[in-house]
Amino acid sequence: MEHQVSEAMLSLVYGELRRLAASYLRRERPGHTLQPTALVHEAYVRLLDQRQIDWCNRAQFVGLAAVMMRRILVNHARDRIAEKRGGGAQHVPLTLAGEGIGAVEVNLLDLHEALTRLSETDPRKGQIVELKFFGGMTTEEIAAALSVSTATVERDWKFARAWLHRTLTLS
Numbered sequence: 001m002e003h004q005v006s007e008a009m010l011s012l013v014y015g016e017l018r019r020l021a022a023s024y025l026r027r028e029r030p031g032h033t034l035q036p037t038a039l040v041h042e043a044y045v046r047l048l049d050q051r052q053i054d055w056c057n058r059a060q061f062v063g064l065a066a067v068m069m070r071r072i073l074v075n076h077a078r079d080r081i082a083e084k085r086g087g088g089a090q091h092v093p094l095t096l097a098g099e100g101i102g103a104v105e106v107n108l109l110d111l112h113e114a115l116t117r118l119s120e121t122d123p124r125k126g127q128i129v130e131l132k133f134f135g136g137m138t139t140e141e142i143a144a145a146l147s148v149s150t151a152t153v154e155r156d157w158k159f160a161r162a163w164l165h166r167t168l169t170l171s
Contacts, residue, residue, distance in 0.1 A: 013061060013062050013065075014040070016062060017040045017043070017062065017065050017069075018036050018037065018040055020062070020065075020066055020069065020135070020136055021036035021037075021039040021040050021043075021069055022036040023136075024039065024069055024070070024073060024134075025039065033076075034072075034073070034076060039069050039072060039073075040065075040069070042068075042069075042072050043065045043068035043069045043072060044065070046068045046071075046072075047061075047064060047065060047068060059131075059137055059141035059142070059144060059145045060145045062135055062136075062137065063130070063131040063135040063137055063141075063142075063145055065135075066130065066131070066134045066135030066136065066137075067130045067131075067134060067135070069134070070112075070130065070134045073108065074108060074109065074112045077108050077109055078109065110168060111164075111168065114164055114167045114168055115129060115130070115164070117167070118160060118163060118164065118167075122156075124146065124148070124156060125156045125159060125160040125163075126160075127146060128142055128146070128153055128156045128157050128160060129157070129160045129161075129164065131145065131146075132157060139153045139154055139157070
């Protein structure tokens with residue numbers, strides 16, 4: 001049953017996931033070996049492995065798929081760096097625009113580590129960053145997916161942006 005639900009959900013959001021994957025890959029180095037379709041399919045396979053998930057809505061599915069795609073790209077970057085013994089780390093633009101915070105060029109792995117630290121300190125703020133920045137979800141969609149108010153999402157997003165900006169520019 002769960003497999004049928006996730007297949008049905010995938011068919012509803014496949015185009016959106018493909019556009020999201022293409023957007024991620026545009027931020028990667030030229031000649032990246034992963035293609036958008038492969039990234040979506042790998043994320044889908046990982047989603048099928050998830051147990052205990054009640055697929056509530058499209059936003060939750062897209063958000064989790066976005067997180068999976070980010071993790072796939074991080075693992076791919078780690079493998080590539082390991083092959084080159086530390087060389088060739090990919091830098092991606094992190095736009096934390098708004099409220100006086102500008103764009104910062106950061107290493108994908110540095111961003112992943114900073115987001116992991118934020119999530120350990122405050123899991124909800126980490127989820128909001130993943131859903132908004134990586135999942136492209138709106139404040140309203142995040143609020144519905146996390147069962148919190150839009151004001152809470154906005155407040156946590158503002159804090160998380162500032163925290164990430166400070167963490168990434170000081171490292």
